[in-house]
Amino acid sequence: MSKQSNGRDLDLIVKDAGHITISDIANDLNISKTTVSRAISGKGRVGAKTRERVLAYIEKYNYRPNPLARGLANLKTYNIGWVVPGDSDVTDLPFFQRCMTGVCEVAAGNDYDILLSMVYEKDISQLERIVQNRKVDGIVLGRTLVEDPCVDFLKEMDIPFVVIGSTPTGDVVQIDNDHVAACSELTSILIMKGLRRLALIGGDSNHMVNISRKNGFIEGLKANQMKPEEGLVYMDCKDRKDVGYAVEGCMRAKADCVICMDDRICREVLEKLKNDNIVIPTQIKIASFYDSVLLDNSTPAITALQYDPRSLGIAAARTLFHLIDGEEVEPITYLNYEVALKVSTQ
Amino acid sequence: MSKQSNGRDLDLIVKDAGHITISDIANDLNISKTTVSRAISGKGRVGAKTRERVLAYIEKYNYRPNPLARGLANLKTYNIGWVVPGDSDVTDLPFFQRCMTGVCEVAAGNDYDILLSMVYEKDISQLERIVQNRKVDGIVLGRTLVEDPCVDFLKEMDIPFVVIGSTPTGDVVQIDNDHVAACSELTSILIMKGLRRLALIGGDSNHMVNISRKNGFIEGLKANQMKPEEGLVYMDCKDRKDVGYAVEGCMRAKADCVICMDDRICREVLEKLKNDNIVIPTQIKIASFYDSVLLDNSTPAITALQYDPRSLGIAAARTLFHLIDGEEVEPITYLNYEVALKVSTQ
DNA sequence: TATAAGTGCGTAACCGATTGCGCAGCTGTG
């Protein structure tokens, strides 16, 4: 005590004022900032004993390096951007939520945080903000549209990004389920079961996922020497009214099976059938894609392809970190559907 | 051209390498960094002509100040944290989504961005990360629990924060709808309509909002010289099974009206009644809180109190910015319910 | 035992902004 207190008592007072910094540590331990920095990062040469003293100090006083200062020094933000549509349909929210848990987990593991930006059909200013202001080191785009202003924007900017979903051109790094293959396979399976008049009801045809599924459907038909029939394919069903009309159309066109493109459509199809007293699976069979929890065991027997948004988020974030680290990545990654048929007993 | 090209052609090459900085501007304009900074921020004295030159340059080369450097200089991150449960129920997602749009909008208006952190019942490490690493200047907590580890944590830390929702102690800055008053009023209205055996079906009793509504219900009964009756109050209904039992209990206890605490409960109550062929509103009346879009015009006539999560988000973010700016704020803000009864024709 | 190789650590520049202080030069007042 007496040996070290040569008139520097002031230090103690000053230190309380704000957060503890790397200079504080250096002063208290009578070593240089450089050594402290090296002890922490593990880069450079530091004596074992010194390193231990530093680490012990850090532990004791719960020191955390200031991310701004660190970022400024090596030109990183330690943030990645997570971009989702601000006006997305309620039934899409579980998808984004579960993607996001995956992205968050991977980010946290890399000591990164998530900067959120909500984009709208005609307003991607929040995305522009975080990119142009350099608040992120990379971007994960939560979904893709056929004509996607976000993708167009990101392609022009000099920033690593990956998209969850596919793009028409396929010239960006993309993570997706292979909707085309899955829907094609589903179609084949249904045909093999003896069904001959397959119908398709889908949503927004500006969403790539819907286009992919439709293409898969057509492919599946082709593989069995069939083709889409008049009155059996309905896209852009925005609400239960549209879906209702589509179902009526299907019945008129004598569909024996309806493939629903997503949870919402499926729920609304089931509702319509119930209202019209059409019985599943005797009068008609239903197949669907299952990405949420809106279907459960009270749902009548349907054939459902299930997949896992969380692993999409994980894969996307991992790929993004490879990009940020300057590594080569696969431009296109397809995650398997869990083709386990949820309720196949029709 | 000839006049200015006195051996500084190198500049042009160097500039392409990275982003343009305040020093680049200073060099090119033959003024000091200080002046540039002042011209941008508007603080300090700068000649009108100089300011214009700087602004023109910025416009032309699309200069954006580096937020890390700026943050380091005045100890701000220009981020606020948005904390939501990572395991929230699907039916809660629209609420958070809409809150978030409000928070985002206000943040963007203040030149701030949103850092996301997902917390779980037993794991608030993502929140701890962003606070302890000082990645945010303040926090908006998306909902409150009766025993809330996030609130406890934030109270200990030296960081501005506001919660959306109430707390048992009320000793933090909170923005909420006045669920107690609203539910009390709703109860009184129903009683005035002649209903005498009011039932309440609710969810998780660790959620403050549910506790508040329950308290409001009891208050409303008291105000009419009534009290909660045996077999008419059900809490902690996690799923349609629980809700089903609750509805059966209500019918056995001869309820003439059921108040549903939230959208999900309401939907499951309606489903159960439909399955059991109990007709609304003749055999029983239904009232509910409406914060989502799961109810629509195909829903039978019910009395619903509506409110707007988006304005909660806006109010919360505004309050947070006041806190960050060191201003005084109201500790407790109640936003009005839109007591407009959605479908009151029972 | 002289020399090369390796270790531990510090000096100082740097990342890109902000800001206190002070210095000229101009304007206005008596």
Added chain:
DNA sequence: CACAGCTGCGCAATCGGTTACGCACTTATA
């Protein structure tokens, strides 16, 4: 004409880290 006050602007320190370079000292090698 002298002096106060204001205006426009620059110097240099600062925020809290990282890192190239170099120096002194220890250890291995011939």
